[in-house]
Amino acid sequence: MNGYRLAVDIGASSGRVMAGKTNGDEVELQEVHRFQNGATRQGAHYCWDVEYLFSEIKRGIKASCEMGFNPVSIGINTWAVDFVLLDEQDNRLTEAVSYRDSRTDGVMEEVIDAYGKEALYERTGIAFQPFNTLYQLLAFKKLHPKTLAKAQTFMMVPDYLHFLLTGVKTNEYTNATTTQMVNAFTKLWDEDLITEMGLPPSLFQELKLPGTNIGPIKAELQRELGIKIDVILPATHDTASAIVAVPEWQTSLYISSGTWSLIGIENPFPICITKAMQDNFTNEGGVNYRFRFLKNIMGLWMIQEVQRLLPEKWTFADLAIASKKTNYTGTVDVDQRRFLKPDNMIEEIQAACRETGQEIPTTPGDLAKCIYVSLAVSYEKAIEQIEQTVERTYEQIHIIGGGSQNGQLNQMLANRTGKTVIAGPSEATAIGNFLMQCISCGDISSLEAGRELIKQSFQVTEYKPQRSDQAYANKI
Incomplete structure (x- = not known):
């Protein structure tokens, strides 16, 4: 119907x-x-x-x-x-x-x-x-x-x-x-x-x-x-729905980017080896009994909390702009449990920098830069771990979900990894949800046919690696 x-x-x-x-x-x-x-x-x-x-x-x-x-x-x-x-x-x-x-x-x-x-x-x-x-x-x-x-x-x-x-x-x-x-x-x-x-x-x-x-x-x-x-x-599970909307699942790593960042690959079988366990990768179930071999990274929760706590009205776009204007270089380990639900995210980030002997981020731009760079570092490490585990190299990273609209972070990731970053669609989770309903009722013949439809229906943005952090994007 x-x-x-x-x-x-x-x-x-x-x-x-x-x-x-x-x-x-x-x-x-x-x-x-x-x-x-x-x-x-x-x-x-x-x-x-x-x-x-x-x-x-x-x-x-x-x-x-x-x-x-x-x-x-x-x-x-x-x-x-x-x-x-x-x-x-x-x-x-x-x-x-x-x-x-x-x-x-x-x-x-x-x-x-x-x-x-x-x-x-x-x-x-x-x-x-x-x-x-x-x-x-x-x-x-x-x-x-x-x-x-x-x-x-x-x-x-x-x-x-x-x-x-x-x-x-x-x-x-x-x-x-x-x-x-x-x-x-x-x-x-x-x-x-x-x-x-x-x-x-x-x-x-x-x-x-x-x-x-x-x-x-x-x-x-x-x-x-x-x-x-x-x-x-x-x-x-919202991530499982979002992965339905990744068109190039065989050639791309993916990041489902939102409050959490889920970075991984779609695999036909679970990878339950010691290295995967030590790297803290998970094998969550996907559609058609495929597996989402991925790592759960703290994600944009940190910037959401900082934005909420700032005394003045800062939009996420404002924070991204401010992060480009600062020379702050400190980073934190975003995978530490201390960032799961601290009493005050700004103070927790500052404490982590203080404990590691780094400059304390004080301005909104410093805090945003610290978070973005720290996330990119964590993403890069997880990508290296995936490629080591499955013994293959991926040329591109497909970012879906609301976080795919963060051009600053997307370009930073392309620069650090030397890989092309493809961003979008931002509503991947809802799209994947919709596709499974259509497949159930015969409106769409298969998951592969649904992914082809996605490529035809939604524009994505491509970020090529640069030496400079000056972000740019080519519409495709």
Whole structure:
């Protein structure tokens, strides 16, 4: 059924509902609703307001109808790892606690000591991050054992939002792999591992693949919204959806750039070797059972926090311009846990520079330059690690997502690596979400055909390596 489809893309700071349609030659995509998001303290923890998110999704559906799109399907993607638990009446038992919350402090280290790092990595292929769902669940078990005992259903955030729409309980594959509880080789929940960790395997649903139609929205929502619309699972992990929109997956490294920077390659099999583990690379599930062999780097969260804390109104464009005008040369290790959720990002960056004997960044331009250069250094290191692991060289880097619009950082990366950087599309996550709905319904014949459509439909920007840091770009 070739009609408009809604791609709901929710990130850590905002969400958007996009309406898409294809005529077979190109993709048309436009925003119909945008809303704010953010974790706030609720009691002892930082939490996401999932009921608010659901209300905004409904507003987006209504807005699309008012604009005359009358959508035929919808799919939701969000960030990874966070979840809710339901009781036997399907009532929510827990808040959706944010991965930036401190409740997991020390849990990962306890698991590594008890289980063994190599043994866990060989089974799951997932990098060791303190916020992985496994550690969140174990922290919850320690803090609230009685509540866990009442739980009947585990759902990640997009699973829960799909459940509110349909009443159907699912766990979608790509997001489930980020929990560190899915076996990389069987591609199923590792029930032996889950049991060994003291968690009940009965919590988890059968894994469903991107493109699965889980049915129409509930009858009461059809009456409320005035439309009957099918819910089709995209790759519900936003990075997995974004990678669907990388046209040249065989020849390019990719960076999905936003609050986080995910840098890697698409691979037909997991790489669970010691070097990959030591370099802290992960093997997250992708569409068609491909693997996203990637590294999770702190990303533009740091500049977002600096911009928020500055006493005057600075736009990201202002900060980029200011960074070009300073001769500041200091850098920080962006992969340090200290930058995950510091009380004050500016003070944390300054402290890191002070501790390493570098000049203290004081102006907005100094801070922005420090972050951009530090990110480029981290990107360059990760690229070298990928190429060493897979024993091949890539000529270009494809940057997708909102961060692809940061020309200063794109040019800096091209200069440092000597590789061509291709930036765009910026709405890659929503595009990938939309494509999986189209493939499910036969509007697009395959993933490869969808990627060809993307090349025809969206302009990208090319950055060639330069000796100078003076940024330039050629439209192609």
